[in-house]
Amino acid sequence: MSVLVIAEHDGKLLKPGTTNTVTAAAKIGGDIVVLVAGHQCADAAQAAAKIAGVSKVLLADSPLYAGGAAENLTALIQMVAAQYSHILAPATGYGKNFMPRLSALLDVQQISDISAVVSADTFIRPIYAGNAMATVQSTDKIKVITVRATGFDAAAESGSATVENLAAGPDTGLAKFNGQELSKSDRPELTAARIIVSGGRGMGSGENFKILEALADKLGAAVGASRAAVDSGYVPNDYQVGQTGKIVAPELYIAVGISGAIQHLAGMKDSKVIIAINKDPEAPIFAVADYWLVEDLFKAVPEFTTAL
Amino acid sequence: MKVLVTVKRVIDPYVKVRVKSDGTGVETANVKMAMNPFCEIAVEQAVRMKEAGIVTEIVAVSVGTMQSQETLRTAMAMGADRGILVEVAGEVQPLAVAKLVKAIVDKEQPKLVIMGKQAIDDDSNQAGQMTAALLGWPQSAFTSAIAVNGDTADVTREIDGGLEKLTIKLPAVVTTDLRLNEPRYVTLPNIMKAKKKPLEVLKPEALGVDVALRLKTVKVEEPAKRSAGVKVADVAELVGKLKNEARVI
Numbered sequence A: 001m002s003v004l005v006i007a008e009h010d011g012k013l014l015k016p017g018t019t020n021t022v023t024a025a026a027k028i029g030g031d032i033v034v035l036v037a038g039h040q041c042a043d044a045a046q047a048a049a050k051i052a053g054v055s056k057v058l059l060a061d062s063p064l065y066a067g068g069a070a071e072n073l074t075a076l077i078q079m080v081a082a083q084y085s086h087i088l089a090p091a092t093g094y095g096k097n098f099m100p101r102l103s104a105l106l107d108v109q110q111i112s113d114i115s116a117v118v119s120a121d122t123f124i125r126p127i128y129a130g131n132a133m134a135t136v137q138s139t140d141k142i143k144v145i146t147v148r149a150t151g152f153d154a155a156a157e158s159g160s161a162t163v164e165n166l167a168a169g170p171d172t173g174l175a176k177f178n179g180q181e182l183s184k185s186d187r188p189e190l191t192a193a194r195i196i197v198s199g200g201r202g203m204g205s206g207e208n209f210k211i212l213e214a215l216a217d218k219l220g221a222a223v224g225a226s227r228a229a230v231d232s233g234y235v236p237n238d239y240q241v242g243q244t245g246k247i248v249a250p251e252l253y254i255a256v257g258i259s260g261a262i263q264h265l266a267g268m269k270d271s272k273v274i275i276a277i278n279k280d281p282e283a284p285i286f287a288v289a290d291y292w293l294v295e296d297l298f299k300a301v302p303e304f305t306t307a308l
Numbered sequence B: 001m002k003v004l005v006t007v008k009r010v011i012d013p014y015v016k017v018r019v020k021s022d023g024t025g026v027e028t029a030n031v032k033m034a035m036n037p038f039c040e041i042a043v044e045q046a047v048r049m050k051e052a053g054i055v056t057e058i059v060a061v062s063v064g065t066m067q068s069q070e071t072l073r074t075a076m077a078m079g080a081d082r083g084i085l086v087e088v089a090g091e092v093q094p095l096a097v098a099k100l101v102k103a104i105v106d107k108e109q110p111k112l113v114i115m116g117k118q119a120i121d122d123d124s125n126q127a128g129q130m131t132a133a134l135l136g137w138p139q140s141a142f143t144s145a146i147a148v149n150g151d152t153a154d155v156t157r158e159i160d161g162g163l164e165k166l167t168i169k170l171p172a173v174v175t176t177d178l179r180l181n182e183p184r185y186v187t188l189p190n191i192m193k194a195k196k197k198p199l200e201v202l203k204p205e206a207l208g209v210d211v212a213l214r215l216k217t218v219k220v221e222e223p224a225k226r227s228a229g230v231k232v233a234d235v236a237e238l239v240g241k242l243k244n245e246a247r248v249i
Helices: A018-028 A042-049 A063-068 A070-083 A093-105 A209-219 A227-231 A262-268 A284-288 A297-307 B037-051 B068-078 B094-108 B127-135 B188-194 B235-245
Strands: A002-006 A031-038 A056-061 A086-090 A111-114 A116-119 A122-127 A132-138 A143-147 A162-165 A175-182 A195-199 A222-225 A252-256 A273-278 A291-294 B002-006 B009-011 B033-035 B057-064 B082-087 B112-116 B139-149 B152-159 B162-169 B172-176 B199-202 B215-221 B230-232
Touching: A002 A018, A002 A070, A018 A031, A018 A086, A018 A116, A018 A143, A031 A042, A031 A063, A031 A070, A042 A056, A042 A162, A063 A070, A063 A093, A063 A175, A070 A093, A070 A175, A070 B127, A070 B139, A086 A093, A093 A143, A093 B094, A093 B127, A093 B139, A093 B152, A111 A122, A195 A209, A209 A222, A209 A252, A209 A297, A222 A227, A227 A262, A262 A284, A273 A284, A273 A297, A273 B235, A291 B235, A297 B235, B002 B037, B002 B094, B009 B068, B033 B037, B033 B068, B037 B057, B037 B068, B037 B112, B037 B139, B037 B172, B057 B068, B057 B094, B068 B082, B068 B188, B068 B199, B082 B094, B094 B112, B094 B127, B112 B127, B127 B139, B127 B172, B139 B162, B152 B172, B230 B235
Parallel strands: A002 A031, A002 A086, A031 A056, A056 A162, A086 A143, A111 A143, A195 A222, A195 A252, A252 A273, A273 A291, A291 B230, B002 B057, B002 B112, B057 B082, B082 B199, B112 B172, B139 B172
Antiparallel strands: A116 A122, A122 A132, A132 B215, A175 B162, B009 B033, B139 B152, B152 B162
């Protein structure tokens, strides 16, 4: 058995999720090879070589892979896929984009968003927004899998794998990358943060998120939001925590003005400690909270910030 | 140009699902069903493009049981011109769905396929990208804006850190994200009109597609429950608990 892990990176560093995916690969067993595909990404390949348990890193450095568009990336992976029993990527916006395309090219039914490895062909994955856990067994020759990072610890950085160059694959010419507009923030990334402060519809406006930002900055936390807050236009979609947004499991999750819709709980209920502040004593969020405070958030949040 | 949109019938997103006691799945008998929310956004997008004069015909496609005809009628009430149901009695997995959609695309020759990014029942997030792969077309997954310019489309995609912009060749497959649009409510006159629109029912065999399951569901269980928490009286008590009991700040 040999497992190929597709690394998510920004050219220099690996994105959170990649090392957790390597841990999932280690649970499956066999040799672990990491593919770093991108443009000017040799540093990321060196970072991948340091992950414990990795035997080899393949570096495909070409303008064809700038931005990670799915068409050319999957054409590349397809060329090497037959050498592996399993192909894994983090179940992030990056992995979720190209893995199903790869899977169909290989005529394989992908296994999405696994949270545990039972055996080399059997995995556990959440369905219905995490309200049920399905154990599924794959009958396909190659297992194509996306990995929920919160289900696995990050692998250590004690490895020293070799880096080999992998020649670029074909240019499909199907899509042209015109750039990214990344949210600029000095705060940690949601999926990597130790503490997250999230706001919901109860915030009332985007302007009011400033009180959460002040609290987040005191705590060194990331700022997130519920789908309701995104739908209402208070904050951009990349803030969204939930079934259709990001899945997080920080040490501390602070839910402010969030009622606790099923789809939001799906994204945060594996957090270690959850606190909820809501003026509605019946808010469903309290059912998953370790500590809850029934109070007007516009009073409680500034008080909280001052108390730290 | 012609557009094909796909719609899936799922358990209503506001219903709390229950795992069956025999561990074979979740309870669907006597449970309220609805169109998958991301499919609603897909239909809405197609209808807006028709209203803007870019699209001439909208074909709605569903894969599922005979009851999925209701979901197709809803799509037609929103503005789709006709419906095609591929009738499959039991579970159907995303790769098989993608093969069925490809077979219909081969017949219908649309210039654009719009699909929801994810169905909120099995949360797979696969069928759109798979359909694009099988057709050899470009894809724009998690799309928040589309502008068609002749034989290409400029698209904006939601990515983890913000937005990504691509120009894709048409024909292409687009999957919808939340902010693409806000779907309309269907009106009674449009529901009545939708009843008269054509709806064709096909079998997978007629399309030459094998829908055998590749993933076997071994069991379905309830997730682990969190232990009950405590209510705190004020911010001072909350901060105290976080510092001294949970020790997270």
